[in-house]
Structures are given as C-alpha cells and as structure tokens.
Amino acid sequence: MQRSILFLFFALFATVLGQGFQPKRCNVGQKKADRAVIRQQFTNYREVCDWYLTYKRNRVPTLKSFTVPTSKRAINRFSSACECIVKKRRSTRGTPRLARPAGFTPKCTVRAQKLLAAEVKQPKQFCLLWSQLQWRATGAVPFGGNMNIKQIYNACDCAINGTPTTTDEPTTTDEPESSTTDDSSDSSTTDDSASSTTDDSASSTTDDAASATTTDAPTTTTDSSTTTTTSDSTTTTSTMTTTSTTTTTSTTTSATATSTGLLPIRRNAIARPGRQYSNGKRAAVEA
Incomplete structure (x- = not known):
C-alpha cells in the first residue's frame, strides 16, 4: 500500500515537472490580442520574449497597442503575452549594470x-x-x-x-601569410641549385670533352731489321723498315719493305760435290 502511494506521488511529480510553467487563458481576451501584436512587431518574437522575461523590465519595446510603454499595465500585458508564447515565467531580478x-x-x-x-x-x-x-x-x-x-x-x-x-x-584585415614569400624563396633556391648543377655539369662535360680531344704528340717508331742469310755461295739481304704514327683519333701505320734483289748467280759457277760436268754431259764420279 505504501509503495503504491509512493509510486503515484513520484508519477504526479514527474508529470508536473515535465509540463513546466503553463500560463492560463492564453487563447482568449487580451492575451490573445497581445500575442498577435508581438508576432507582428518582431521577426524573431520567441527570442525577443525570452530575452524580455529574463530580467525585470520598466517599459515595453513597442507602441503598437501599448499607448503608454512605461506604464505598469503595459509592462504586465506584454510580459503575460510573452509568458504564453515561450512558457516561461517573468523574472523579478534587476538587470545587471555592466x-x-x-x-x-x-x-x-x-x-x-x-x-x-x-x-x-x-x-x-x-x-x-x-x-x-x-x-x-x-x-x-x-x-x-x-x-x-x-x-x-x-x-x-x-x-x-x-x-x-x-x-x-570597421572590419579587421588579417595580415597576409608569408607562404608566398617562402615559396618564392624555395623557388629561387631551386633555380640556383639547378643553375649550379647545370653549370657544373656543363663544366664537367667541357673538361671531359677537352680531355678527350687532346692530341698527343705523334709517336713514330722505326724498326729496322736486317737479316742476312748465307747458304754456300748464295747471300740474301733483306731490310724491312716499319714506320708507325699514332694519334688519339686515328692510327696510321705505314710499312715500307725494301728487299735487295738477289745477286746474279751463274748456272755453272758452283759445282756440287760428287758430280762433274764436262762439255754439257753429266758423268757420275765416284766419291
């Protein structure tokens, strides 16, 4: 029994708390007319009413339907109409002075x-x-x-x-950011680096090219060889002269061969051992 009563009490309390402030007679008489005036006079009438009820006021913000804006009757009517609009009680606190x-x-x-x-x-x-x-x-x-x-x-x-x-x-103008300057600095640095690299590469290429096109002094090598062969009564002399000229771009090799002609040999000047010729006839002779 006690639990049931306690439960009903909390349910009633929650219902009242959820409903909040509920002004009466909002849709009849003066309140209804004043609500219509407030809606017509202010674009954001709910915000105006919420602001107006936050502190105690000493005048109303419009003359429409309120002939004496500083009278208690006008203030009461305006406050009552706003209470019906935003479901909020008027405050009795004074407005803070700042x-x-x-x-x-x-x-x-x-x-x-x-x-x-x-x-x-x-x-x-x-x-x-x-x-x-x-x-x-x-x-x-x-x-x-x-x-x-x-x-x-x-x-x-x-x-x-x-x-x-x-x-x-008056408006506040923000100072421009320095990103443009930084980008410009970066760009110039890159250009300088590129130029430096290009110059170095060009210089290196030129130096390499210069080194590659350098012509060494011609080198001439002359080999002379003389070969003498003696066989019985035949003497052969052969002389060969080779001239070699070398450069970086081309190599020229010239060879000059000079051979002395064979000395004249008479057919019958040399007699072979063991044989004898007489009057054009060959006769075998015993050794």
Missing part, C-alpha cells in the same frame, strides 16, 4: 541599421528600452545569432540619434 568595453563607442552604420530594421517594426521604441544601460550581458541577446551586442548598440545609435555616419562597420 561597464562598456574600453575603446568601444556606439557608431551608427548602415549595415547595423538594416539588420535592426529586419528584426523590429519600431526600432526607436526597442532602442529606448535597450539603451537604458551602457552595456548588456552578452549571454542574453534578443535576436538569437542575427545581431551581436555591439551591432545592436550601433543600430540604436541610428534609431535614437540620427542618420548613419559610416556605410560599413
């Missing part, structure tokens, strides 16, 4: 003015609420990511103080 960042001064620009005009129908009435403080928390912005805090302040300077003084907001 110092404006050093070096920043709101300056009206055309771009900021156009951005705000795209978000609200009555920029001046919104800016009278926004500009009550010099700076607002960056975590609470009324238009989601469409405008940042500085852009809203610049746009409100246009809405409250007059026409734009500049056409565009």
Whole structure:
C-alpha cells in the first residue's frame, strides 16, 4: 500500500515537472490580442520574449497597442503575452549594470541599421528600452545569432540619434601569410641549385670533352731489321723498315719493305760435290 502511494506521488511529480510553467487563458481576451501584436512587431518574437522575461523590465519595446510603454499595465500585458508564447515565467531580478568595453563607442552604420530594421517594426521604441544601460550581458541577446551586442548598440545609435555616419562597420584585415614569400624563396633556391648543377655539369662535360680531344704528340717508331742469310755461295739481304704514327683519333701505320734483289748467280759457277760436268754431259764420279 505504501509503495503504491509512493509510486503515484513520484508519477504526479514527474508529470508536473515535465509540463513546466503553463500560463492560463492564453487563447482568449487580451492575451490573445497581445500575442498577435508581438508576432507582428518582431521577426524573431520567441527570442525577443525570452530575452524580455529574463530580467525585470520598466517599459515595453513597442507602441503598437501599448499607448503608454512605461506604464505598469503595459509592462504586465506584454510580459503575460510573452509568458504564453515561450512558457516561461517573468523574472523579478534587476538587470545587471555592466561597464562598456574600453575603446568601444556606439557608431551608427548602415549595415547595423538594416539588420535592426529586419528584426523590429519600431526600432526607436526597442532602442529606448535597450539603451537604458551602457552595456548588456552578452549571454542574453534578443535576436538569437542575427545581431551581436555591439551591432545592436550601433543600430540604436541610428534609431535614437540620427542618420548613419559610416556605410560599413570597421572590419579587421588579417595580415597576409608569408607562404608566398617562402615559396618564392624555395623557388629561387631551386633555380640556383639547378643553375649550379647545370653549370657544373656543363663544366664537367667541357673538361671531359677537352680531355678527350687532346692530341698527343705523334709517336713514330722505326724498326729496322736486317737479316742476312748465307747458304754456300748464295747471300740474301733483306731490310724491312716499319714506320708507325699514332694519334688519339686515328692510327696510321705505314710499312715500307725494301728487299735487295738477289745477286746474279751463274748456272755453272758452283759445282756440287760428287758430280762433274764436262762439255754439257753429266758423268757420275765416284766419291
């Protein structure tokens, strides 16, 4: 029994917690009419309502249907309509007062003015609420990511103080990277190396060519050989002279052979042993 009661208690608690804040009578009467006005006056009306309910406010950001924007009745009506839109209770906390960042001064620009005009129908009435403080928390912005805090302040300077003084907001230009310079340096180094290699190769080739075309002094070799052969009464003298000329590109070999003619030999001048000739007749003689 106790377990059943405990289970029902937790189930009821979870149901209530899951439902969250549920405002009443949102679809009838004044709340319904005010919800329609808010949807018509603000492009991102959910973000505007969520921002408006975050802190306690002292005016409403539009005059449409709210004739006295600083009255408690107008503030209550606007807050009640926003509670119906975002299902969130209005806060009773005061808006924190923050110092404006050093070096920043709101300056009206055309771009900021156009951005705000795209978000609200009555920029001046919104800016009278926004500009009550010099700076607002960056975590609470009324238009989601469409405008940042500085852009809203610049746009409100246009809405409250007059026409734009500049056409565009100042932008930061990044310095160019040094990759181009590095690439150029690398390229020049490569070219120098290539030139150096080419020059060295050319020099080496020229030197090799010069070495290859060097002509050595002609070398002449003369061999003289004399051969004398004596056989009985026949003498033969042979003389050979060889001349060799050598160069790198061509080799010329000349040979000159000079042979002396055979001396005249008479047929009957030499008598062979054991034989005798007489009157043209051959007779055998005993040894």
